[in-house]
Amino acid sequence: MNGGIRFFRTIQVKLIIIYVLLILIAMQLIGVYFISTMKTSLTSTFTNNMNEQANLLSDIAAQTLSNEPDKLGSPGDQTREEYLGLLVRNLFSLNEAEIQVMDANGKVLATSSQSHQSYIGKKNTSLAVSRALQGVRDIEEEIIDEDGVRKKVIVKPVYYSDKIVGAVYLTASMKEMYRTVDRINRIFMSGMLFALGLTGVLGILLAHTITNPIKALTRQAAGVAEGRFDQQVPVLGDDEIGRLSEVFNNMTMRLRDALSANEEEKEKLASILANMSDGVVAADERGYVIISNRRALEMLRREDCEGVRLSELFNMENTLPALPSGSDQPAALYHVHSDGGEDELLRVTLTPIHRREHGISGTIAVLQDITEQERLEQSRREFVANVSHELRTPLTTIKSYAEALDEGALDERELGLRFVGVIRNETERMIRLVTDLLHLSRLDSNQAPLRRQQTNMPEMLEEVADRFSFQMRKKAIRVSVRVEDGITTVWLDRDQIDQVLDNLVSNAIKYTLDGGRIEIAAWRVHARAGGVDDQGRMQARAAGEAGDQGRMQARAAGEAGDQGRMQARAASEAGDQGRQEPAAIAISVKDTGIGIPKRDLGRIFDRFYRVDKARSRSMGGTGLGLSIAREIVKAHGGTISLDSELNEGTTVTFVLPLLTGGEPA
Numbered sequence: 001m002n003g004g005i006r007f008f009r010t011i012q013v014k015l016i017i018i019y020v021l022l023i024l025i026a027m028q029l030i031g032v033y034f035i036s037t038m039k040t041s042l043t044s045t046f047t048n049n050m051n052e053q054a055n056l057l058s059d060i061a062a063q064t065l066s067n068e069p070d071k072l073g074s075p076g077d078q079t080r081e082e083y084l085g086l087l088v089r090n091l092f093s094l095n096e097a098e099i100q101v102m103d104a105n106g107k108v109l110a111t112s113s114q115s116h117q118s119y120i121g122k123k124n125t126s127l128a129v130s131r132a133l134q135g136v137r138d139i140e141e142e143i144i145d146e147d148g149v150r151k152k153v154i155v156k157p158v159y160y161s162d163k164i165v166g167a168v169y170l171t172a173s174m175k176e177m178y179r180t181v182d183r184i185n186r187i188f189m190s191g192m193l194f195a196l197g198l199t200g201v202l203g204i205l206l207a208h209t210i211t212n213p214i215k216a217l218t219r220q221a222a223g224v225a226e227g228r229f230d231q232q233v234p235v236l237g238d239d240e241i242g243r244l245s246e247v248f249n250n251m252t253m254r255l256r257d258a259l260s261a262n263e264e265e266k267e268k269l270a271s272i273l274a275n276m277s278d279g280v281v282a283a284d285e286r287g288y289v290i291i292s293n294r295r296a297l298e299m300l301r302r303e304d305c306e307g308v309r310l311s312e313l314f315n316m317e318n319t320l321p322a323l324p325s326g327s328d329q330p331a332a333l334y335h336v337h338s339d340g341g342e343d344e345l346l347r348v349t350l351t352p353i354h355r356r357e358h359g360i361s362g363t364i365a366v367l368q369d370i371t372e373q374e375r376l377e378q379s380r381r382e383f384v385a386n387v388s389h390e391l392r393t394p395l396t397t398i399k400s401y402a403e404a405l406d407e408g409a410l411d412e413r414e415l416g417l418r419f420v421g422v423i424r425n426e427t428e429r430m431i432r433l434v435t436d437l438l439h440l441s442r443l444d445s446n447q448a449p450l451r452r453q454q455t456n457m458p459e460m461l462e463e464v465a466d467r468f469s470f471q472m473r474k475k476a477i478r479v480s481v482r483v484e485d486g487i488t489t490v491w492l493d494r495d496q497i498d499q500v501l502d503n504l505v506s507n508a509i510k511y512t513l514d515g516g517r518i519e520i521a522a523w524r525v526h527a528r529a530g531g532v533d534d535q536g537r538m539q540a541r542a543a544g545e546a547g548d549q550g551r552m553q554a555r556a557a558g559e560a561g562d563q564g565r566m567q568a569r570a571a572s573e574a575g576d577q578g579r580q581e582p583a584a585i586a587i588s589v590k591d592t593g594i595g596i597p598k599r600d601l602g603r604i605f606d607r608f609y610r611v612d613k614a615r616s617r618s619m620g621g622t623g624l625g626l627s628i629a630r631e632i633v634k635a636h637g638g639t640i641s642l643d644s645e646l647n648e649g650t651t652v653t654f655v656l657p658l659l660t661g662g663e664p665a
Helices: 002-008 011-064 080-091 114-119 127-133 175-225 240-274 294-300 310-314 320-325 371-385 388-406 413-438 440-444 457-467 469-474 494-510 534-543 548-557 562-574 598-603 613-618 625-635
Strands: 097-103 108-111 139-144 150-159 164-173 279-284 289-292 332-336 344-355 359-369 453-456 478-483 489-492 517-526 582-591 639-645 649-657
Touching: 011 080, 011 097, 011 150, 011 164, 011 175, 080 097, 080 108, 097 114, 108 114, 127 139, 127 150, 127 164, 175 240, 240 344, 240 359, 279 294, 279 310, 294 359, 310 359, 344 371, 388 413, 388 469, 453 457, 453 494, 457 469, 457 478, 457 494, 457 517, 469 478, 489 494, 494 517, 494 582, 494 625, 494 649, 625 639, 625 649
Parallel strands: 478 517
Antiparallel strands: 097 108, 097 164, 139 150, 150 164, 279 289, 279 359, 332 344, 344 359, 453 489, 517 582, 582 649, 639 649
16 A cells, blocks of 8 residues: 555656646636537527527518508408418428417417417416517527426517517527537547547656656665665766766766775764864874874873874883774873872773774874862762761750750650650751761762752741750850741751751851850842842852862753752742742851951862861861752752851851742742
8 A cells, every 4th residue: 555655656647647637627628618608609599590580570470460451461361360370380480499479468369389279369478478568679588398498488579660569479499409519518528538548648658758767866876875886877868867867977976986085084083073172192003193182282291292102102011002903992091290280190092993994094092181080089088088077066966965864854854855856856867967978979960859848947947046055055155046027938958958057057156256146047038130138249259259169069060950950940030030029038147256268268168178277177177068058058959158257257148949839939
């Protein structure tokens, strides 16, 4: 069936169909015009003949109907009715026609039909006769009698001295005329069918002469696509198809030559272009460098390396000899020593170049700078070794409540149960915290799932202050919690935000002198083009901070995942300038501590960064808390910033998008 469908979609069949349809349409138009004209002509001739008979009979019958017998040819020999009857039967005769002559009253005086002789003496009551007796001329109409025969009726008044003295009624069958029209139609249809058959045969021959060269071109094109360039399309004429065949043959030869000349260079250039973002060095089959890009020279710190053996360039005497055998070689590390600076570490990947029918014709060396990657790996190893810093806060809280229970709170059942509940919650949170800290890299790649839940904001902040109440009482630090009116519940990951707040409050307690003050606040932030307030300016300044950690965060922000889609949605909504509803919640921890020097603000969120390393170690800090806080806030689609004045205090503010039912408000 598919073969039949494809056959009817071929150009050959389309040409035949178009050719036959054109002839058919032309003949139909000619036939309609011819038959219509012929029918009109026959009808006109038939009607004119009847009108001539009726006019002649009207003139002859005028004297007879004038009631002046003396004007008859032989008065007394025959009556008026006999004379008129003889006249209509013998002088006026039409094929299958009837002629009636009536007086001025419509009474039939004579009829040419033998079967209607009984009509004589009776009045003809037809409407046409009545109109003729009233003076209406040229009355013509077509009727169909009881036998289904179409007839033509003509009625004319008879005038004598401008007076109507009677009427002439003629009716004739049009059956013979329509038979003539039908015969002509059949003759025309037979001729048209014969012409269409002849046209179809000629169309097949014509389409064959056009489609055969096209089929040959198609076969040759398929051969070229499969790599066969040794065949030629036959040129059968000097027409458009013949010239197309010549051009196609010329194109095949040019394509064969071009592919043969460029095949060797294609693989070399493709390898170089595919690795232009890294350093690329290409060597010939003897191992001498023939080409290198600018990035490779920068990495190797050389001005030129052409003509140098690849083994000498990378000090790989034992690795390169295995390449000609086609063995897969692992990547090798190559150190570039820097005068007065940090050494760079390069990964060199060697790939042999295979040439068709000639084996291995060279080597491609791809250089990648992995210095930064190794530095990050080292940072992660340090991170795993220092996770104990993040366990200190919940352990301190548990210890404080345990001591309170030991000192007598256990005797008060209600207070004791509350303290036990806090210890249980802190223990569970510490277990989850250990798991999250061991997988901090998941935060970098946005793969740590958020467990959002509806959280009471005032209650959460009060609990944070309550957890650190013991430490703050020891240092006589006053704490205040301020929540803007209207802020009740928000959707967030309670455990992770608790971890952020614990880090910030813990740092505030560490670096605030005895008798100081800590303020925890939360308020609405509106998404507007010009920023929000002082906190908005601090966020803008924090967003512009640069450094190694900033590059790592930018890379993490570009990675995909469910959390990344949430951040993109929150950022899109924050850019809606016309929106007046609250778009985010800002939470800040402000202290009156020793502050941070301006020169250190740009790197304060870098991992393991310490303003004063000796002091941080003595207080148990590792420089990791703010980095973890920043990653958690980013995972929520928010931003975090820090503003500090030396010896005056520090304010850390993070902004979270406002969510309703787990979706942005």
